[in-house]
Amino acid sequence: MSRLQGPLALKRKRPDSNSPSESLTEQERILYDVIRSKQDMGIWTRDMKRETNLPDNVVNKSLKSLQAKKLIKEVVNIQNKGRKHYMAAEFEPSKEISGGAWYVEGSLDTEFIDLLKDQCAKIIYKQRVATVEGILDVIRRTGIFKVEFSTQQIEEILRALVLDNVVMDVKSNGMGEFDSIPVGKVCYICTNKGVRGEPKAGAMASIPCGVCPRINLCTPDGIISPTTCVYYNKWLDF
Known part of the structure; x- marks a missing residue:
């Protein structure tokens, strides 16, 4: 194909x-x-x-x-x-x-998919925080692939990386590393699993609390709590 x-x-x-x-x-x-x-x-x-x-x-x-x-x-x-x-x-x-x-000739092209997943993970690792649009822009500028990808295709690859526990999807709080990303926009960071061929990121680098815009309102028995936080529970499973 x-x-x-x-x-x-x-x-x-x-x-x-x-x-x-x-x-x-x-x-x-x-x-x-x-x-x-x-x-x-x-x-x-x-x-x-x-x-x-x-x-x-x-x-x-x-x-x-x-x-x-x-x-x-x-x-x-x-x-x-x-x-x-x-x-x-x-x-x-x-x-x-x-x-x-x-797919190529009716068969899933796993080699191609794995290569794209690896490149996306490395881009996120180097940028520390990346958006779908930013990752797509890097891929286009580097010219590694002869294929023109869509935003939807990159999102599919990133969802696979999230399921693989290689990256985590978080929402920007507009501060620190997120200062160039609009508040509330979904972006990606590497988890403690690391990236193939790259040093592993420390566990603290992937704690969602560090990028949560409601961290000041979070208490053990409050409405916003680590016990009910989807991202925190997902991080504990790593």
Whole structure:
């Protein structure tokens, strides 16, 4: 799967008079029109048989002919990998079919994901406090990846790092290391687990109390209390 960004469904010019589609049989034309009408979603062989009312042997023969003429292609549907799924050659599979940026030919690209997670963690470690936008800006400027990432994709990677206990999401209090970040904005700091290839941060560096804007109101038996604090309990689990 191409990692170049752009519309999920890229349309080419309509076939001209010299196109292989001009020499289609009636059955091939019917099948091709149904497949092409599904655009970037494609269609399962059983569904195309139901929609065209063509016999199985005719459908199978026509599919081979259309593939030979490079008018259609078989694609992997990550939701149902065991089903034969076809799409007109002029379209690229939608995210629902391909799985999006994290998949290549229907398989999760774990090596690519791990590399991006590692880079995001290192950026956070070096900056000590980082926002999604700041991390994305660094990645774009360094040019390490040839892929153009979206904010949503970086957020997905950061959520994975939070689940891995590599980083912690906190809200800025606008003071100290957070003075350049608006109050209340979600940002990320490294936990005591550290980053691969980098020294581990001390445990005190990740205590959420140090960046809590309500720390002055926090008491053991108060409304704001360590016993009811989600971030504090999450930190204790590390």
